[in-house]
Amino acid sequence: MRFARFKRGLCLKTVDSCFQDLKDSRLVEETFTVDEVADMLDGLQTVVHSEVESELINTTYTNVLLLRQLFSQAEKWYLRLQTDVSDLENRELLEQVAEFEKSEFTSSNKKPSTDLTKPKLAPLNEGGSELLNKTVAHLQEENEKLKARLRTIETQATAALDEKVKLEKSLRDLQVIQGDQKDITELEDKVAALKCQFEKTLNDATENQKSLEDNLVTTKHDLLKVQDQLSTAQKELEKKFQQTAAYRNMKEILSKKNEQIKELRKKLAKYEPED
Structure with a gap:
């Protein structure tokens, strides 16, 4: 004025x-x-x-x-601010x-x-807007809290992603091991089937000695093939499982099976001719 x-x-x-x-x-x-x-x-x-x-x-x-x-x-x-020109x-x-x-x-x-x-x-x-200052300060404080919470969430998300990667790797390793165990099971089934075949042959040897003598050569060839298959499978398993505990277990199993085959040979030798 x-x-x-x-x-x-x-x-x-x-x-x-x-x-x-x-x-x-x-x-x-x-x-x-x-x-x-x-x-x-x-x-x-x-x-x-x-x-x-x-x-x-x-x-x-x-x-x-x-x-x-x-x-x-x-x-x-x-x-x-709002103005009223009519005033x-x-x-x-x-x-x-x-x-x-x-x-x-x-x-x-x-x-x-x-x-x-x-x-x-x-x-x-001169500091007259105290309420506005408090509001701005409060908003700034809330903003800092939200930023801190965002950083925490980002850290948690990163940790979750790392954990997910680890779980996926563990799952792939487990699938590989399960595939190897499947191969072992198939081999065991083959050995069990062969054992059953030998037992049946021994049971029928007394009544069918002549027929057994005729088929003995063929059986020996089959046995050699099976042994060759077992040896090949054993080498493949040794390469595949040389870093796992399953390798040692399988080796022990094969050793036992070989001992059983040797015993079967001894039993079969009783039925071969003296010459």
């Missing part, structure tokens, strides 16, 4: 000086014609119009700069402003009016 009052006073003084200049420079005679008076008034109008227009433009630009400062502070604190022409509000100006500047021993006793807003640059 003081700044606006000062600028208004300067504008009025400028207008008064325009009239005074006209009086001092042109009103030097006692009588003037109509054309001379019209010419003087036109010149005065031009000067006053230019001064008033310049002052109004300056006032408008000054108000814009003032509002820019307020809006910049509001933007800094994330405030949303700028509210006669009641304008009269209240005039009364405030009159009581503020016309009397040196002024008393505080009812409007002055109302609570005032503290300036933003």
Whole structure:
């Protein structure tokens, strides 16, 4: 209000000086014609119009700069301001402003009016926006908590991925071992079938000695083939399971089977001719 009052006073003084200049420079005679008076008034109008227009433009630009400062502070604190242009022409509000100006500047021993006793807003640059500051601080704290929680979740996700990779590797290893165990089972089934075949042959040897002698050579060849298969399978298993405990177990099993085959040979030798 003081700044606006000062600028208004300067504008009025400028207008008064325009009239005074006209009086001092042109009103030097006692009588003037109509054309001379019209010419003087036109010149005065031009000067006053230019001064008033310049002052109004300056006032408008000054108000814009003032509002820019307020809006910049509001933007800094994330405030949303709303304006009502209709209040700028509210006669009641304008009269209240005039009364405030009159009581503020016309009397040196002024008393505080009812409007002055109302609570005032503290300036933003002096810590007046305490609630907003607390809100911003709270949001920043929540943001830090969320960031920490995100880092924790990322760490957990990384650990879960590593664990998943380990489990997949263990599953592949288990599948390989199960495949190897399947091969061992098939070989054991073959050996068991061969054992059953030999036992049947021995049981029938007493009654079918001649037939057994005729087929003995063929059986020996089959036995050699089986032994060759067992030897080949044993070498393959030794290569495949040389790093596992299953290799040692299988080796013991094959050793036992070989002992059984040797015993079977001894038993079969009883049925061969003396020559």
